[in-house]
Amino acid sequence: MKYSVLISLFCCLTGTDLATGFTASESTSTNRIQTSRLPTIQFSFGTVPSPVAVTRHYLDRGSMLSSMSMSTRSNDSELKASTVIHSMDDNQGQHQRRILKQWVANLGRIVTKVWHNIRTEEVTQWRCAAILFVSSLAIFHSHIDVGLAKLWTYLTTSSGxxxxxxxHDHWEWLLAVACFNVYFHSFLLADRAVLKASQNGKDHPLRKHRLQDRFLAQQYHQKLQKRQQAGEDVDINETPPMVTKHSPWHAGGYVGELWVYMVPLFIWDKLDPRRHRLIARFGAPTTLQICRDVTLSLLMYDLLFFCGHVLMHKIPFINRKIHAKHHTTTEVRSGDTVRLSVIEQVLEVGFSIVAIRTLRCHPVSRSIYNAIITFLLTELHCGFDLPWTPQNVIPFGLATGSRRHHYHHRNGRHYYQKFFCHVDRLFGFVQKDDDTLLGDSVKPLHQIKDKVSWP
Structure with a gap:
Protein backbone atom coordinates (compact mmCIF):
# COMPACT_ATOMS: atom_id res chain seq x y z
CA MET A 1 0.00 0.00 0.00
CA LYS A 2 2.76 2.42 0.90
CA TYR A 3 4.59 1.66 -2.35
CA SER A 4 1.53 2.50 -4.36
CA VAL A 5 1.10 5.76 -2.51
CA LEU A 6 4.71 6.72 -3.14
CA ILE A 7 4.46 5.81 -6.81
CA SER A 8 1.25 7.76 -7.22
CA LEU A 9 2.76 10.75 -5.46
CA PHE A 10 5.83 10.61 -7.75
CA CYS A 11 3.64 10.44 -10.82
CA CYS A 12 1.61 13.42 -9.65
CA LEU A 13 4.68 15.51 -8.96
CA THR A 14 6.28 14.72 -12.30
CA GLY A 15 3.10 14.68 -14.35
CA THR A 16 3.95 11.27 -15.74
CA ASP A 17 1.51 9.08 -17.46
CA LEU A 18 1.82 5.72 -15.83
CA ALA A 19 0.89 4.01 -19.04
CA THR A 20 3.49 5.61 -21.30
CA GLY A 21 6.17 6.95 -19.00
CA PHE A 22 6.06 10.49 -20.61
CA THR A 23 5.00 13.80 -19.15
CA ALA A 24 1.89 15.48 -20.40
CA SER A 25 3.80 18.03 -22.47
CA GLU A 26 5.99 15.36 -24.02
CA SER A 27 3.05 13.21 -24.81
CA THR A 28 1.73 15.87 -27.18
CA SER A 29 5.11 16.51 -28.82
CA THR A 30 5.39 15.83 -32.53
CA ASN A 31 8.72 14.19 -31.89
CA ARG A 32 7.39 11.73 -29.34
CA ILE A 33 9.83 8.94 -28.54
CA GLN A 34 8.29 5.57 -29.09
CA THR A 35 8.82 3.12 -26.28
CA SER A 36 7.43 -0.32 -25.49
CA ARG A 37 4.97 -0.72 -22.67
CA LEU A 38 6.76 -1.00 -19.31
CA PRO A 39 6.48 -4.06 -17.05
CA THR A 40 3.67 -3.67 -14.47
CA ILE A 41 2.89 -4.83 -10.96
CA GLN A 42 -0.57 -5.94 -9.87
CA PHE A 43 -1.99 -4.31 -6.74
CA SER A 44 -5.36 -4.61 -5.12
CA PHE A 45 -6.36 -1.19 -6.35
CA GLY A 46 -5.01 -1.72 -9.83
CA THR A 47 -1.93 -2.17 -12.02
CA VAL A 48 1.08 0.19 -11.84
CA PRO A 49 4.47 0.17 -13.63
CA SER A 50 7.33 -1.60 -11.93
CA PRO A 51 9.60 0.90 -9.99
CA VAL A 52 12.70 -0.74 -11.45
CA ALA A 53 11.34 -0.33 -14.97
CA VAL A 54 10.42 3.28 -14.31
CA THR A 55 13.89 4.04 -12.97
CA ARG A 56 15.56 2.31 -15.91
CA HIS A 57 13.28 4.16 -18.33
CA TYR A 58 14.18 7.58 -16.93
CA LEU A 59 17.91 6.79 -16.96
CA ASP A 60 17.70 5.86 -20.67
CA ARG A 61 15.60 8.93 -21.41
CA GLY A 62 18.11 11.22 -19.63
CA SER A 63 21.02 9.77 -21.60
CA MET A 64 19.13 10.36 -24.86
CA LEU A 65 18.29 13.97 -23.97
CA SER A 66 21.90 14.59 -22.91
CA SER A 67 23.21 13.34 -26.24
CA MET A 68 20.67 15.53 -28.06
CA SER A 69 21.84 18.55 -26.03
CA MET A 70 25.50 17.78 -26.74
CA SER A 71 24.74 17.46 -30.45
CA THR A 72 23.03 20.85 -30.40
CA ARG A 73 25.96 22.46 -28.59
CA SER A 74 28.39 20.83 -31.05
CA ASN A 75 26.47 22.28 -34.00
CA ASP A 76 26.49 25.71 -32.36
CA SER A 77 30.26 25.47 -31.75
CA GLU A 78 30.90 24.47 -35.37
CA LEU A 79 28.78 27.38 -36.57
CA LYS A 80 30.66 29.81 -34.33
CA ALA A 81 34.05 28.37 -35.42
CA SER A 82 33.06 28.66 -39.07
CA THR A 83 32.02 32.27 -38.48
CA VAL A 84 35.33 33.05 -36.75
CA ILE A 85 37.34 31.40 -39.56
CA HIS A 86 35.49 33.38 -42.22
CA SER A 87 36.07 36.54 -40.19
CA MET A 88 39.80 35.75 -39.89
CA ASP A 89 40.00 35.08 -43.65
CA ASP A 90 38.34 38.41 -44.36
CA ASN A 91 40.73 40.24 -42.00
CA GLN A 92 43.74 38.50 -43.50
CA GLY A 93 42.59 39.36 -47.02
CA GLN A 94 42.10 42.99 -46.07
CA HIS A 95 45.58 43.06 -44.49
CA GLN A 96 47.15 41.57 -47.62
CA ARG A 97 45.33 44.04 -49.86
CA ARG A 98 46.48 46.90 -47.63
CA ILE A 99 50.11 45.70 -47.82
CA LEU A 100 49.85 45.34 -51.61
CA LYS A 101 48.48 48.87 -51.97
CA GLN A 102 51.26 50.21 -49.75
CA TRP A 103 53.90 48.31 -51.76
CA VAL A 104 52.52 49.63 -55.06
CA ALA A 105 52.45 53.18 -53.66
CA ASN A 106 56.08 52.91 -52.49
CA LEU A 107 57.13 51.48 -55.86
CA GLY A 108 55.38 54.35 -57.59
CA ARG A 109 57.21 56.89 -55.45
CA ILE A 110 60.55 55.21 -56.17
CA VAL A 111 59.90 55.16 -59.93
CA THR A 112 58.81 58.80 -59.83
CA LYS A 113 61.93 59.81 -57.91
CA VAL A 114 64.24 57.86 -60.22
CA TRP A 115 62.61 59.37 -63.29
CA HIS A 116 62.92 62.86 -61.79
CA ASN A 117 66.62 62.24 -61.08
CA ILE A 118 67.18 60.95 -64.60
CA ARG A 119 65.64 64.08 -66.06
CA THR A 120 67.35 66.61 -63.77
CA GLU A 121 70.66 65.16 -62.49
CA GLU A 122 73.65 64.67 -64.77
CA VAL A 123 75.22 62.04 -62.52
CA THR A 124 72.10 59.86 -62.71
CA GLN A 125 72.07 60.17 -66.48
CA TRP A 126 75.68 59.03 -66.71
CA ARG A 127 74.99 56.15 -64.33
CA CYS A 128 72.15 55.02 -66.58
CA ALA A 129 74.51 55.21 -69.55
CA ALA A 130 77.08 53.11 -67.66
CA ILE A 131 74.44 50.53 -66.74
CA LEU A 132 73.33 50.40 -70.36
CA PHE A 133 76.92 49.90 -71.53
CA VAL A 134 77.66 47.09 -69.07
CA SER A 135 74.31 45.44 -69.82
CA SER A 136 75.08 45.59 -73.53
CA LEU A 137 78.38 43.82 -72.95
CA ALA A 138 76.58 41.07 -71.04
CA ILE A 139 73.69 40.70 -73.49
CA PHE A 140 75.58 40.96 -76.78
CA HIS A 141 78.87 39.38 -75.71
CA SER A 142 78.55 36.58 -78.28
CA HIS A 143 78.22 39.10 -81.12
CA ILE A 144 81.08 41.16 -79.70
CA ASP A 145 83.22 38.02 -79.51
CA VAL A 146 82.72 37.48 -83.24
CA GLY A 147 83.95 41.01 -83.89
CA LEU A 148 86.91 40.51 -81.55
CA ALA A 149 87.89 37.35 -83.45
CA LYS A 150 87.92 39.31 -86.71
CA LEU A 151 89.90 42.11 -85.06
CA TRP A 152 92.45 39.63 -83.72
CA THR A 153 92.88 38.08 -87.17
CA TYR A 154 93.47 41.54 -88.62
CA LEU A 155 95.95 42.57 -85.92
CA THR A 156 98.00 39.39 -86.18
CA THR A 157 98.04 38.86 -89.95
CA SER A 158 97.39 42.15 -91.73
CA SER A 159 100.11 44.33 -93.22
CA GLY A 160 98.15 47.49 -92.44
CA HIS A 168 105.70 46.30 -82.66
CA ASP A 169 107.64 46.03 -79.40
CA HIS A 170 107.18 49.75 -78.68
CA TRP A 171 103.38 49.58 -79.06
CA GLU A 172 102.27 49.54 -75.43
CA TRP A 173 104.33 52.39 -74.03
CA LEU A 174 103.81 54.49 -77.18
CA LEU A 175 100.06 54.01 -76.72
CA ALA A 176 100.37 55.12 -73.08
CA VAL A 177 102.33 58.24 -74.05
CA ALA A 178 99.81 59.13 -76.77
CA CYS A 179 96.89 58.73 -74.38
CA PHE A 180 98.66 60.81 -71.73
CA ASN A 181 99.15 63.66 -74.19
CA VAL A 182 95.50 63.62 -75.29
CA TYR A 183 94.25 63.64 -71.69
CA PHE A 184 96.79 66.23 -70.51
CA HIS A 185 95.95 68.74 -73.21
CA SER A 186 92.19 68.20 -72.92
CA PHE A 187 92.24 69.27 -69.28
CA LEU A 188 94.75 72.03 -70.09
CA LEU A 189 92.26 73.51 -72.56
CA ALA A 190 89.46 73.24 -69.99
CA ASP A 191 91.61 75.07 -67.42
CA ARG A 192 92.43 77.82 -69.89
CA ALA A 193 88.77 78.20 -70.88
CA VAL A 194 87.65 78.67 -67.26
CA LEU A 195 90.43 81.19 -66.57
CA LYS A 196 89.75 83.20 -69.72
CA ALA A 197 86.00 83.36 -69.02
CA SER A 198 86.64 84.52 -65.44
CA GLN A 199 89.00 87.25 -66.62
CA ASN A 200 86.29 88.47 -69.00
CA GLY A 201 83.74 88.62 -66.17
CA LYS A 202 81.87 85.51 -67.31
CA ASP A 203 81.04 82.34 -65.42
CA HIS A 204 82.18 79.33 -67.46
CA PRO A 205 79.95 76.21 -67.16
CA LEU A 206 82.97 74.16 -66.05
CA ARG A 207 83.84 76.51 -63.20
CA LYS A 208 81.46 74.82 -60.76
CA HIS A 209 83.26 71.53 -61.48
CA ARG A 210 86.74 72.97 -60.96
CA LEU A 211 87.98 71.84 -57.55
CA GLN A 212 90.20 74.82 -56.76
CA ASP A 213 87.37 77.29 -57.46
CA ARG A 214 84.93 75.18 -55.48
CA PHE A 215 87.28 74.83 -52.51
CA LEU A 216 88.03 78.57 -52.42
CA ALA A 217 84.29 79.32 -52.67
CA GLN A 218 83.69 77.04 -49.68
CA GLN A 219 86.43 78.83 -47.74
CA TYR A 220 84.91 82.21 -48.63
CA HIS A 221 81.45 81.05 -47.52
CA GLN A 222 82.90 79.75 -44.25
CA LYS A 223 84.59 83.10 -43.54
CA LEU A 224 81.29 84.91 -44.12
CA GLN A 225 79.58 82.58 -41.68
CA LYS A 226 82.20 83.26 -39.00
CA ARG A 227 81.88 87.02 -39.51
CA GLN A 228 78.11 86.76 -39.24
CA GLN A 229 78.41 84.74 -36.02
CA ALA A 230 80.75 87.44 -34.67
CA GLY A 231 77.95 89.98 -35.09
CA GLU A 232 78.99 91.62 -38.37
CA ASP A 233 76.38 92.60 -40.91
CA VAL A 234 77.33 90.50 -43.95
CA ASP A 235 75.47 88.93 -46.84
CA ILE A 236 75.89 85.20 -46.35
CA ASN A 237 75.08 84.61 -50.05
CA GLU A 238 77.77 86.96 -51.33
CA THR A 239 79.63 85.43 -54.25
CA PRO A 240 83.41 84.89 -54.14
CA PRO A 241 85.77 86.84 -56.42
CA MET A 242 85.29 85.99 -60.07
CA VAL A 243 88.96 85.37 -60.90
CA THR A 244 90.66 82.55 -59.01
CA LYS A 245 94.42 82.57 -58.78
CA HIS A 246 95.24 79.35 -60.56
CA SER A 247 98.08 77.22 -59.30
CA PRO A 248 100.88 76.88 -61.87
CA TRP A 249 100.47 74.40 -64.70
CA HIS A 250 103.32 71.88 -64.82
CA ALA A 251 103.55 72.09 -68.61
CA GLY A 252 107.26 72.01 -69.36
CA GLY A 253 108.10 69.52 -66.66
CA TYR A 254 105.98 66.67 -67.93
CA VAL A 255 107.54 66.89 -71.40
CA GLY A 256 110.99 66.35 -69.92
CA GLU A 257 109.86 63.66 -67.50
CA LEU A 258 108.18 61.64 -70.22
CA TRP A 259 111.66 60.89 -71.58
CA VAL A 260 112.55 59.36 -68.23
CA TYR A 261 109.66 56.98 -68.81
CA MET A 262 110.27 56.27 -72.51
CA VAL A 263 114.05 55.89 -72.82
CA PRO A 264 114.45 52.89 -70.45
CA LEU A 265 111.56 51.07 -72.14
CA PHE A 266 112.98 51.82 -75.58
CA ILE A 267 116.35 50.33 -74.60
CA TRP A 268 114.68 47.30 -73.03
CA ASP A 269 112.70 46.60 -76.22
CA LYS A 270 115.84 46.82 -78.35
CA LEU A 271 117.80 44.48 -76.13
CA ASP A 272 114.98 41.97 -75.71
CA PRO A 273 112.41 41.92 -78.54
CA ARG A 274 109.61 39.85 -77.05
CA ARG A 275 106.20 41.03 -78.26
CA HIS A 276 106.00 38.45 -81.04
CA ARG A 277 106.32 35.70 -78.43
CA LEU A 278 103.58 37.33 -76.32
CA ILE A 279 101.16 37.50 -79.25
CA ALA A 280 101.87 33.90 -80.29
CA ARG A 281 100.70 32.57 -76.91
CA PHE A 282 97.13 33.86 -77.29
CA GLY A 283 94.16 33.27 -79.51
CA ALA A 284 91.28 35.65 -80.13
CA PRO A 285 90.10 37.40 -76.94
CA THR A 286 86.56 37.32 -75.56
CA THR A 287 84.50 40.06 -73.96
CA LEU A 288 84.60 38.37 -70.57
CA GLN A 289 88.35 37.84 -70.79
CA ILE A 290 89.03 41.52 -71.53
CA CYS A 291 86.73 42.73 -68.73
CA ARG A 292 88.35 40.34 -66.27
CA ASP A 293 91.91 41.23 -67.29
CA VAL A 294 91.37 44.99 -67.10
CA THR A 295 89.44 44.94 -63.81
CA LEU A 296 91.82 42.61 -61.98
CA SER A 297 94.88 44.46 -63.30
CA LEU A 298 93.56 47.79 -62.00
CA LEU A 299 92.76 46.24 -58.62
CA MET A 300 96.18 44.61 -58.34
CA TYR A 301 98.03 47.76 -59.41
CA ASP A 302 96.00 49.80 -56.92
CA LEU A 303 96.86 47.43 -54.08
CA LEU A 304 100.58 47.45 -54.91
CA PHE A 305 100.58 51.24 -55.17
CA PHE A 306 98.75 51.57 -51.85
CA CYS A 307 101.48 49.61 -50.05
CA GLY A 308 104.26 51.71 -51.58
CA HIS A 309 102.37 54.99 -51.14
CA VAL A 310 101.74 54.43 -47.43
CA LEU A 311 105.44 53.75 -46.86
CA MET A 312 106.35 56.93 -48.75
CA HIS A 313 104.19 58.96 -46.37
CA LYS A 314 104.90 57.13 -43.12
CA ILE A 315 108.70 56.95 -43.42
CA PRO A 316 110.08 60.55 -43.46
CA PHE A 317 113.33 59.68 -45.24
CA ILE A 318 111.54 57.99 -48.15
CA ASN A 319 109.06 60.85 -48.28
CA ARG A 320 111.75 63.50 -48.59
CA LYS A 321 113.94 61.64 -51.09
CA ILE A 322 111.33 59.98 -53.29
CA HIS A 323 107.80 61.34 -52.89
CA ALA A 324 108.17 65.02 -51.95
CA LYS A 325 108.51 66.12 -55.57
CA HIS A 326 105.01 64.89 -56.35
CA HIS A 327 103.60 67.06 -53.52
CA THR A 328 105.18 70.30 -54.71
CA THR A 329 101.78 71.99 -55.11
CA THR A 330 98.60 71.58 -53.09
CA GLU A 331 96.26 72.32 -56.02
CA VAL A 332 97.32 69.87 -58.71
CA ARG A 333 96.81 69.89 -62.46
CA SER A 334 96.77 66.99 -64.91
CA GLY A 335 100.41 67.71 -65.81
CA ASP A 336 101.34 66.85 -62.22
CA THR A 337 100.48 63.23 -62.96
CA VAL A 338 104.07 62.67 -64.09
CA ARG A 339 105.72 65.09 -61.67
CA LEU A 340 107.62 62.20 -60.14
CA SER A 341 111.12 61.38 -59.03
CA VAL A 342 112.97 58.79 -61.09
CA ILE A 343 112.63 56.14 -58.38
CA GLU A 344 108.90 56.78 -57.98
CA GLN A 345 108.35 56.63 -61.72
CA VAL A 346 110.19 53.30 -61.92
CA LEU A 347 108.06 51.97 -59.05
CA GLU A 348 104.77 53.02 -60.64
CA VAL A 349 105.65 51.55 -64.02
CA GLY A 350 106.94 48.44 -62.27
CA PHE A 351 103.65 47.99 -60.35
CA SER A 352 101.75 48.10 -63.63
CA ILE A 353 104.06 45.61 -65.35
CA VAL A 354 103.87 43.21 -62.40
CA ALA A 355 100.06 43.35 -62.44
CA ILE A 356 99.55 42.58 -66.13
CA ARG A 357 102.27 39.92 -66.22
CA THR A 358 101.12 38.16 -63.06
CA LEU A 359 97.57 37.96 -64.40
CA ARG A 360 98.79 36.89 -67.89
CA CYS A 361 96.62 39.48 -69.62
CA HIS A 362 95.78 39.18 -73.31
CA PRO A 363 97.61 41.67 -75.61
CA VAL A 364 94.30 43.35 -76.49
CA SER A 365 93.45 43.58 -72.79
CA ARG A 366 96.83 45.17 -72.09
CA SER A 367 96.21 47.83 -74.75
CA ILE A 368 92.78 48.68 -73.31
CA TYR A 369 94.27 48.64 -69.81
CA ASN A 370 96.92 51.19 -70.88
CA ALA A 371 94.29 53.52 -72.33
CA ILE A 372 92.14 53.28 -69.19
CA ILE A 373 94.87 53.55 -66.55
CA THR A 374 96.41 56.62 -68.19
CA PHE A 375 93.01 58.32 -68.10
CA LEU A 376 92.44 57.39 -64.45
CA LEU A 377 95.89 58.68 -63.48
CA THR A 378 95.26 61.96 -65.31
CA GLU A 379 91.74 62.34 -63.90
CA LEU A 380 93.13 62.05 -60.37
CA HIS A 381 95.16 65.23 -60.91
CA CYS A 382 92.96 67.05 -63.44
CA GLY A 383 91.45 69.57 -61.00
CA PHE A 384 87.86 68.90 -62.13
CA ASP A 385 84.99 66.94 -60.60
CA LEU A 386 83.03 66.08 -63.73
CA PRO A 387 79.72 64.17 -63.50
CA TRP A 388 80.80 61.39 -65.89
CA THR A 389 84.01 60.43 -64.05
CA PRO A 390 84.22 57.13 -62.12
CA GLN A 391 84.05 58.83 -58.70
CA ASN A 392 80.49 59.92 -59.55
CA VAL A 393 79.31 57.08 -61.77
CA ILE A 394 80.47 54.20 -59.56
CA PRO A 395 78.09 54.04 -56.55
CA PHE A 396 78.79 53.73 -52.81
CA GLY A 397 81.93 55.88 -53.01
CA LEU A 398 84.08 52.96 -54.19
CA ALA A 399 86.19 55.10 -56.54
CA THR A 400 88.76 57.57 -55.20
CA GLY A 401 88.69 60.16 -57.97
CA SER A 402 89.94 63.72 -58.14
CA ARG A 403 88.06 65.00 -55.07
CA ARG A 404 89.70 62.60 -52.67
CA HIS A 405 93.12 62.80 -54.34
CA HIS A 406 93.01 66.60 -54.16
CA TYR A 407 92.25 66.24 -50.47
CA HIS A 408 95.34 64.03 -50.20
CA HIS A 409 97.50 66.68 -51.88
CA ARG A 410 96.07 69.54 -49.80
CA ASN A 411 96.57 67.77 -46.47
CA GLY A 412 99.23 65.11 -47.12
CA ARG A 413 97.22 62.31 -45.54
CA HIS A 414 94.41 59.84 -46.23
CA TYR A 415 93.33 58.33 -49.54
CA TYR A 416 96.53 56.46 -50.40
CA GLN A 417 94.85 54.37 -53.10
CA LYS A 418 94.67 55.79 -56.58
CA PHE A 419 91.57 54.31 -58.13
CA PHE A 420 89.53 52.61 -55.43
CA CYS A 421 88.75 53.29 -51.79
CA HIS A 422 88.08 49.90 -50.15
CA VAL A 423 91.55 49.39 -48.64
CA ASP A 424 91.67 53.00 -47.39
CA ARG A 425 88.36 52.43 -45.62
CA LEU A 426 89.61 49.17 -44.16
CA PHE A 427 92.53 50.96 -42.50
CA GLY A 428 90.60 54.14 -41.67
CA PHE A 429 92.50 56.38 -44.12
CA VAL A 430 89.40 58.43 -44.96
CA GLN A 431 88.05 61.83 -43.96
CA LYS A 432 85.05 61.71 -41.63
CA ASP A 433 81.86 63.53 -42.54
CA ASP A 434 82.13 66.05 -39.68
CA ASP A 435 80.50 69.01 -41.48
CA THR A 436 83.84 70.82 -41.74
CA LEU A 437 85.53 72.24 -44.79
CA LEU A 438 87.75 69.16 -45.02
CA GLY A 439 84.75 66.85 -44.85
CA ASP A 440 82.87 68.84 -47.47
CA SER A 441 85.86 68.94 -49.83
CA VAL A 442 85.47 65.23 -50.66
CA LYS A 443 81.71 65.44 -51.26
CA PRO A 444 80.11 65.74 -54.71
CA LEU A 445 78.73 69.09 -55.78
CA HIS A 446 75.04 68.32 -55.16
CA GLN A 447 75.76 67.72 -51.46
CA ILE A 448 77.42 71.11 -50.88
CA LYS A 449 75.42 73.41 -53.17
CA ASP A 450 74.18 75.42 -50.18
CA LYS A 451 77.81 76.07 -49.16
CA VAL A 452 79.04 77.26 -52.56
CA SER A 453 77.80 80.51 -54.10
CA TRP A 454 78.26 81.23 -57.80
CA PRO A 455 77.47 84.39 -59.75
Missing part, protein backbone atom coordinates in the same frame (compact mmCIF):
# COMPACT_ATOMS: atom_id res chain seq x y z
CA UNK A 161 99.69 50.33 -90.45
CA UNK A 162 97.74 49.81 -87.22
CA UNK A 163 98.26 46.04 -87.30
CA UNK A 164 102.00 46.44 -87.78
CA UNK A 165 102.14 48.99 -84.94
CA UNK A 166 100.20 46.61 -82.70
CA UNK A 167 102.80 43.89 -83.29
Missing amino acids: LWARWFR
